[in-house]
Amino acid sequence: MTNEQLIEQLTSANPDAVVKQGNQYPEITVSFETLHSFMQNIKSDSQLAFDYLVCQSGVDYPTYIQVVYHLESTLHKHFLVVKVNTADRETPALDTVTDIWPTAEFHEREIYDLLGIKFNNHPDLRRLFLDDTWGFPLRKDFKDDIHVVER
Amino acid sequence: MAEIIEKIITTDEIKTDEYLVNMGPQHPSTHGVLRLLLKLEGEIVHNVEPHVGYIHSGIEKMTEALSYTQIPHLTDRMDYLSSHMNNEAVSLLVENALQVEVPERVKYIRTIFDELQRLASHQLWWCASGMDLGALTAFFYGLRDREDILDIFEETCGARLTLNYSVPGGVMFDIHPNFQRKVKAFIKKFRKTLPEYDKLLTGNIIFQNRTKGVGILTKDDAIAYGVTGPTGRASGFSCDVRKHHPYSAYPYIKFDEKVGTGGDSFMRWKLRMDEMWESLNIIEQLIDNIPEGDYAVKMKGVIKLPEGEYYQRVETARGEFGVYVVSDGKKNPYRVKFRSPGFSNLFAINHIAKGWKIADLVAIMATFDLVIPDIDR
Numbered sequence: 001m002t003n004e005q006l007i008e009q010l011t012s013a014n015p016d017a018v019v020k021q022g023n024q025y026p027e028i029t030v031s032f033e034t035l036h037s038f039m040q041n042i043k044s045d046s047q048l049a050f051d052y053l054v055c056q057s058g059v060d061y062p063t064y065i066q067v068v069y070h071l072e073s074t075l076h077k078h079f080l081v082v083k084v085n086t087a088d089r090e091t092p093a094l095d096t097v098t099d100i101w102p103t104a105e106f107h108e109r110e111i112y113d114l115l116g117i118k119f120n121n122h123p124d125l126r127r128l129f130l131d132d133t134w135g136f137p138l139r140k141d142f143k144d145d146i147h148v149v150e151r
Numbered sequence: 152m153a154e155i156i157e158k159i160i161t162t163d164e165i166k167t168d169e170y171l172v173n174m175g176p177q178h179p180s181t182h183g184v185l186r187l188l189l190k191l192e193g194e195i196v197h198n199v200e201p202h203v204g205y206i207h208s209g210i211e212k213m214t215e216a217l218s219y220t221q222i223p224h225l226t227d228r229m230d231y232l233s234s235h236m237n238n239e240a241v242s243l244l245v246e247n248a249l250q251v252e253v254p255e256r257v258k259y260i261r262t263i264f265d266e267l268q269r270l271a272s273h274q275l276w277w278c279a280s281g282m283d284l285g286a287l288t289a290f291f292y293g294l295r296d297r298e299d300i301l302d303i304f305e306e307t308c309g310a311r312l313t314l315n316y317s318v319p320g321g322v323m324f325d326i327h328p329n330f331q332r333k334v335k336a337f338i339k340k341f342r343k344t345l346p347e348y349d350k351l352l353t354g355n356i357i358f359q360n361r362t363k364g365v366g367i368l369t370k371d372d373a374i375a376y377g378v379t380g381p382t383g384r385a386s387g388f389s390c391d392v393r394k395h396h397p398y399s400a401y402p403y404i405k406f407d408e409k410v411g412t413g414g415d416s417f418m419r420w421k422l423r424m425d426e427m428w429e430s431l432n433i434i435e436q437l438i439d440n441i442p443e444g445d446y447a448v449k450m451k452g453v454i455k456l457p458e459g460e461y462y463q464r465v466e467t468a469r470g471e472f473g474v475y476v477v478s479d480g481k482k483n484p485y486r487v488k489f490r491s492p493g494f495s496n497l498f499a500i501n502h503i504a505k506g507w508k509i510a511d512l513v514a515i516m517a518t519f520d521l522v523i524p525d526i527d528r
Contacts (some may be wrong), residue, residue, distance in 0.1 A: 010384050023248075045495050052390075054464075055473050057488035068475070070462060070490075074374055074388065077395065103377035106498045114211075129527065137212055138486075140497075149268030 001047065001078050009047065010080075012036070014038065025070075027081040034086050036095040043100050049073045050080060053097070056107035058092070058115040060139045063087075064090045065117055086117060089139075096122040114138040167193050176205055180513045183523030185497075187512075194508045195287055213229040219245050219319055219454040222487070226474075227313035229491060230273040230525035233467035239461040242476045243398055244463035245319035248456045248478070255400075256444040257321040262400035263334065263437050264304075264316060266430040270341075271300040272468035273423050273430075280420075280517030281352055284361055288351055296344055299337045299349040303330065321447025322391040329427035333394060334438050345427060353424065362416040365476045366503045366515035375501065377495035380470025382519055385422045386414030393464035402429035404436045419518035453482050469493055469520055484508060 001009070007026050011019045017038070018029040030038045031146040042048045059066045069082040082092075086092035096119040098105040108119045109128040116136035119125055135142055163382035179236035214222050239261055246253055247513075255300040278293025301311040306327045308316045316322050337392035343515040352358050368378065371505060374387040382388050393401045409425045411418040456478035464473045470492030479488040496519055504512050 012295075024462060054471070055375055055462075055475060055488065055490035057475050057486075059477055059486045068460075070473070070475070074390070081460075101377070101503075102375050103495050106494065110494075112248065129207040137209060 004047075004076070006078055006080065013041070015060060025079045025081050026097055027083065029083045029085070031102075032073075032084050032086060032094055036097065038070075039082070039097050039100050042082075047076075048078075048087060049075045051101075053076070053101035053103050053107075056104060056111065058111040058138065059116060060115060062087075063089065065089060065115055067095075067111065068116065091118070092116065093118040093120055095120050098122055160486070164173070169197060174509070174512075176202075180516055181523075182279065182516075182521055185523050185526070187500075188426075189509070191509070193276060194510075196504050196507055196509060196512055199504045199512070200398060201497055201500070203497070203498075203526050205527065206524055208524070210528050211215070211489060213485055215483060215485070218482050219456065220450075220483070222484070223318055224315050226489070228388075228470060228524060229489065229528055230467055230472070230493065230522050231312055232275060232522055233259075233268060233469060234312065234473070235268045235314045235316055236465050236467040237472060238315065239265065239399070240463050240465040240472055240497060242317045242319045243465065244461050244474050244476060245454060245456065247463065248461045248476075249454070251320060251448060251450070253448055254444040254446070255323055255442045256446055258400040259437050259441045260322055260326055260446065261317055263403075263434055264443075265301065265399070267300050267334070267431045269468045270427055270430050271297050272426050274300075277348060277352075277429075277521045278469075282519070283513050283517040284358060286352055286358065289348075292344075292347060292351065296341060296342070296452055299340070303333050303337065306330070306333070318447070320450040323447075326441070327344060331441070334434060336437075338435060342431060345424075345431075348424065353420070359417065361514050362419075362420060362518065365416045365511045366518075367413065367415045368499060368503050368518075372499065372502060373414065378498035378499045379468070379495065380427055380466070380468070380492050380520075381409075381422045382419055382496055383470060384409060385411040385419040387412050390471060392464050392471050396464060398465060404433055406433050408437075416514045416518040423520070424476040429523070455480060455482050464490075468491060469525065470496060471521065489528055491525045491528060493521050493523075494528075497521055497526055 002028050007019050010028055020027055042050045050073050051076050052072045054072050055070040057068045064085040066083055066085050071080045109120055111117050112125055113127040113129055115138050153222050169190055169192050172189045172191055173186055174189055175181040176184040188200040189196055210225050223238040223241045226241055227234040229237055238464040276289040281289025305311050307330055308314055368386045371385040373383045373388040374508055379390045392410040398500040406429055407423055411422045427455045458478055458480040462474045472492055473490030475488040476484050479485040504515055
């Protein structure tokens, strides 16, 4: 499926979502309420078949935190970037996609560790790299008083 | 009395309690500071829980304060056995974002370095995993040949491990006048010594018994867990970035993507051996045809990427390496994420190691070829 066809199909199937061609790959922004059902659809749909979660990253913005999923279909070889924003920065929460792609379990633990997003229904949500005394270092307002000396 | 004991043994009334054992962080076969918390019944592994983060260095956070010319130098420190590929990923991302076309000479040099680095990495993997499985001789053979490649690196760019060779716009220095001659001499020599590797281990019956059928990763699981590189391809998951999303000089050359079947430890082993032969073929196609020209294009002193998001994937010796950059138009990136192959590969181990003995877990770990800074970042 070409990028244009992919965008067309995603737009018609998800009228509420914002679909556009990014500077490399098609991008879709979905709301956090519909995230899980949307992900389930694009994995199980035989036309789309996004079975390979390449990368999952979190990005901190001033009013929300964004999680970015880079997905590829090993069958059709097309690529899609899915973005979802949390409702706020104080108690950010999203549904897990661990049941859809098992690799997400550890990507989500990393995001929880470094950005503090809580993933609902995650089987084992614990910090991955750091211990509990740390805050969330990848947030822009993170201040490390112990390890960083500011002059 | 004897009857009672007989009865107990045959009716499974006594079961050994499950207990926990730490494998690592200083265990030699975890190849670094990785701790596996094993849940065991006797010698049978019931659960493997990797504990990572001992050398988490916060590279992603550090890059937010660095310029785009500085970032490649940090990526060396992640997967130090694929340092050139990591440098190249950031360089390609910056070049693609600014739509800079690098000279053909740069593409050829980068690809030759990629493959030399892959060979050096696989040689070290080969000798170290031979040692994991009890074959000490392998270690000397592998390091002997790796030394030749490191000497070639040193002559051209001054470094043996963390090369810092690829920078946005090209490579740091031109290749050394001896480079082509030495690479050709190395290929000629290594074509003779590579069969020794097979003689020493691949055909060894003890080695085969320890790896054949051990730790089977199916194709579906490989995709679901995002297991890439030779590990994923041994399961039949065709995931070679060089083939599917070619970059640098890979579009110009003919090479096969090695894909295996079965996905057991022996296949993972075999696949890396095949990849070494293929790397030799790739270098041979390029080494005599390096075009004349500049080794870098002049970039601006301060590089600023246009606002937006960029993703670049390359194939390292361990699998798919990705760089995701969010730029807000300033000289520092807003956010950088490194998708490291080792991270995804490691967490598939729990899935396939269940039911095997600890010694088999060592064989599985050996053929997964993990580099810990690549996981911790």
